[in-house]
Amino acid sequence: MRKILLKVHSLWFVVLGIIVCLCIPLTGCYDAREVDELGYVMAIGLDKGEPGYVKMTLQLAIPKNIAGGGGEKSSGGNDTSLTATVETHSIPVGLNVINTFLSRQLSLSDAKVIVFSEELAKKSLEPYLHSIARNKDFRPNMYVVVSRTSAEEYIKSVAPKLETNPSKYYELNFNSFKYNGFTPGTTTHDFYFDIESLDKQAIAILASINKFSSDKEINLEASTYKEKNKPYPFMGDFKAGDLPRDSDAKTEIMGSAVFYGAKMVGELDGAQTAYYLMTTGKYNYANWSFTDPKHPDMFFSLNIKQSRKPEIQVELVDGKPIINLKINLEADILSIQSGENYEIPERIGEIESCAAGALNKELMLTLDKCAKQFHSDIFGFGKKAKYLVWTWDQWEKMNWQYIFRYSQFNTEVSLKIRRPGLIIRTVPSSSSDQSKKGSQ
Amino acid sequence: MKNTIVIGEKEATWFIINMICAKIVLNAIHILEDSAGSAGWILSIYLVILAVIGFYIVLKLFKIFPGKDIIDIGTEIGNSFGRIVMGLIFILSQLFVIVLYFRGFLEHSKIVSLNVSPISFIATFFILCMITACFFGLESIVRLHYLWIPIIFTILIVILLLTLPQCQFLSLFPLFGLGTDKIFINGALKLSIYQEVIFLFLLPPFLVSFDKFKSVGYKAIAFSGFLYTISVLFFGLLFPYPSATEAMFPIFDTARILSLGRLFQRLESFFSIIWIMTAIFFLSSSMYFIIYAFTKTFKLPYIKPLIIPTAILILNLTLLPSSVFISAKIVTDYYYSYSWIPTFALPFILLTICIIFRKGGKQNA
């Protein structure tokens, strides 16, 4: 009897031990958080607040509306996201405060974009950037946006109609530089390192809310074409917020914000950003239009791709840099409005040289603007200048950031037109000028 | 039982490669970048050449005493006193190393994945694995190396190659980084990166012949050098120089950048499986060899009773530094500056003693 009791006792201990051990994982240990206990932040916005304060706006996704109700989208689109704004000293403290009135614990791992307001950027972004690098929650592929309006307004106006959740909207929208070339696709990774580096300056995406609320208000006054001495604005000659359009989607991105160190010093419009992309080799393809050489009031459009990386040489003459830049482009004809038959080899050179010339001229303007007006080498010519020295000390002594403002540029754009689409020869319509000239 | 264990050449090679390269996931790349600036890869190639030369000198010592490990050589030269001295040098130096590594891996886990858990919680898991591995013995550990380590380092190379689209070739310039004196003179101290070759010196009784020992050493050093070089190279291509020195875990940062389209974006936690595997392999093998050296030095017959006390000792020493700053400072100041001495300088001293006093059975050249 005693033996049986002993056996039962020892078994009892073992069973108890096993049950206790099994209970621990059922409740999760220290770091375990269920998927539905977290609040997923899609966008972060920082505005200038009162002195010493910064206003932080967070946009969170509402999973149950995204997952369950596929057809529940209303006009505002706010069903799938929620915004919260708070005044705070710094980002981590702000997150803490927002945690108090939101029921979920914030998780920044899905944040797609960080928006700074123009005011804040012009003051300096340095206090906030180091915490972005230090905290492992901030991803290196978050897009960096400078908003011409306040960041809070921008984020609140994002109401995607084509997507179920705002994060997809951000991802797809900011990736559009690959096929339209009007914005730089700057991510936190590039931005952060460029701010600290001696050879390249940072650049951010420029965003804003479109200022025309109906199509009657559309005008072209805000375009930058006048600064460029152009007779009329082309599509790239706008900055965010000034685009002549009307649509339900109010927010837009176009152009870029140029930084020197951690301070914003200027803006570039859409076309100039395209030249930035071409110079740094990130340009993919986009549609451009140029004035027809024979008919100044008509245009022809090309789809321009970058065929090879640009060729850059940097030399130092008398302590001043001389930069030789050659950009290689190739194009397909998209439209020739005038009906001229440019598609034969004898005549193709006309539009090639016309387009190349126009591009070259604007490229020079852009480079000069950055060098002489902004003093900021966003193109990364400093990286090429490193070829000239052997050690880091020599590089620091060269002080590229300072001498860049005295640089001279020799640029060359080479454009070859490859394909005309499906039409090999343009036959003018019966009412056009061409037909009156007869068949020549 | 010990003498019937035979370790094959390939297994020993991968074993030593893992020991040397386990610190890639910690801060070895950071140290190389710090020393040499953007010329870290030049420093790495230079260190491989130095390590090969150092190993060549060590081989001459082992050729005099074939089939004997370094503690046996101490016994041959200095009888009991020599044995105890060699054994103590090995044990104390590797105990220092394992404590630093353990702390480094724990901090890695804590900063990267498990933020909130107390460090002793994570340490308990590691220690349990190490104790289990030591109970199963050397054969099992080394055999498992052959199965896993090639996969781990292949995945590491794949991670590095996948970041190619984001590499900027120009970040490597200026070519000589912080200056040739910093690279070649100060950088020579960084030979401590290869100090884990000392584990190879305990393997001759298990390896079949001296030729196998030689080939294991050369192959392991060569492959490790290759891995270090491409790691530093890719890291330097991705992160321009002054900002690169801010990174605490360079390879982790490299894995964070990986993004292939919209789907495969935040995969660095998945790759952390790989690094934890490397860590646990390193720690188990290191602990086993410390215990083994202890038993050999003091002529104890059994290994198993010593496992748990050693584990407790290592655990306590690991939790001794109060913050990551102190442990990182110890690593930079002491580990990377001095730990090449037991591995490369000590056999050289033994070799000179052998030649002077004409000891050793075989022809000493």
Add this chain to the structure above:
Amino acid sequence: MNKFLQVLNKMFLFQEPTNKDEQFILKEYEEKKEEAKVKADQPQPPSEEKKKQMKKPIKIEEANKNNNQPDKKDKKELEKVSQTLEDNLNYLKNKYSVDINTDVKTRNFDIVLKDSAYKAFIIYIDGITDKTQINNNILQPLMIFTSFGEASKPENIIEYIERKLITQYQLHKSVDYPEILFNINLGSCILFVEGANEAIIFDVKSWEHRTVNRPNTEITIRGPQESFTEVLRVNTALIRKILRNENLVVESMVIGERSKTPCSVIYLKDLANPNLINEVNRRLTSLKIDYAGDSGIIEQLIEENTFVPNPQVINTERPDRVASYLSEGRVAILVDGNPFALVVPITFFNLFHSPEDTYMRFPFVTLIRFIRVIALTASLLLPGLYVAITNFHQEMIPTDLLLSIAGAREKVPFPSVVEIIIMELSFELIREAGIRMPGTIGPTLGIIGALILGQAAVAATIVSPILIIIVAVTGIGSLAIPSYSVSLALRIERFAYILLGAVAGLLGITLGLFIHGITLASLKSFGVPFLAPFSPRTSNVLDDTITRMPIWMQEERPDYINPLDIAKQPKISRGWFNSKNKEHKKQ
């Protein structure tokens, strides 16, 4: 309490190893020869001598000697056949309790020669003997045809009967009662003659058994469709049908004190490592158990490590599979009464080979093996990874998927771990229940039950939908593995990984993988390391483990078994390939 303390002591404190010999390691044969010589010179403990003796084929006596005869209140324990017929008859009647035991039959008759008559009787067990043979080949010659002979009083009646009278094809003589009793139990018919001190044992076995059928558990599309049955002779015959080789040896022994189950060890004499054969025999004959009715019992008794989930012995019911393993140099063990044969030694990768792998073409087989690897990973790690990732590493999941999982989980009351354990437990229940359901309904009900259960659980928001997919993929993955024992092992290990993933995320799973790997790496199956040929690295890894090379490239047998002849086929095994001689000579 004392017992508990004892268990704790044993687990945590160190005990000096007793005079246990080293674990058996399968070495090359040449080395062991010298060791065996050395061992023979040293004074051996008596148990070893006994083991050595047991190599000779008189094991039946040894086994019967160890038999503890129950203390029957009987008269003389006859060891040898007595010359008096009455004594024999009474002894046997007592032994078999003929008054109670109704199927043990005796038949008394007289053998009448020309001018002498001998009393005789036969004893047999009804039901396991062939009546026709007894009638025609034993009784008929002895009772009727005796008058055709010429001898009147032969010197040795038994010899006369054996050589001149009986027309039975298989018989032998015996003087020992243990052997006689054993043979009666086996289905033989014994003849006792007055005045003779020997008995004749006639082999008239005819047991009722299932005919050779299709295999139940290892179904293949291409390949022979025969499987073993429960009769040992039929099984050995099936193997002999495939390997028509005079070197095929079938050694017999009896295991089990009360069940006295015949058991065979089969190997190719010129191929299998004698150390291996010795070890197998040693382990089998040293078993002292009561009832050994099944090869599963024998498997559990001879395997090295009982507490590991993985099996260390393959059991198969296909003779072609056994034959192909034998031709690699392994050893097969067949047990009477059970259609599953055991094959030793094996490695971890053999557990994932299906019998069809050798019969199908190269590209298909290699890719199918990769799919099995994926199935293994999925069924082992998928639930654990799901728990680890959704609880600890949410950032790994793509945003769209993450939001849809979070949205679907809104109404679910349980944490993920509890959900997964509930679903896994219910699937285990369904699987167990499905085994016991009759015939055609069983498997169908299992699948439908699982789907409906899952769907209903989702509709009732007890579990989230993605979990159903995970559990279903896990279940299907474990069924995609050819070996049933391995899928059982996976079911256990999966739960361990779920718990580890819930406690420490991917760190826990990694450490679990490490401990699992170390356990496998230290296992040995009859002296062969379990993870060979990967570690230790032996030759021809690519031939037949995860990939399978074309048949004409497999020139060597697996090296880790250390067979006597390693070369399987020459380098050019296809004589027609690239050969200048295009003529075929008729042989």
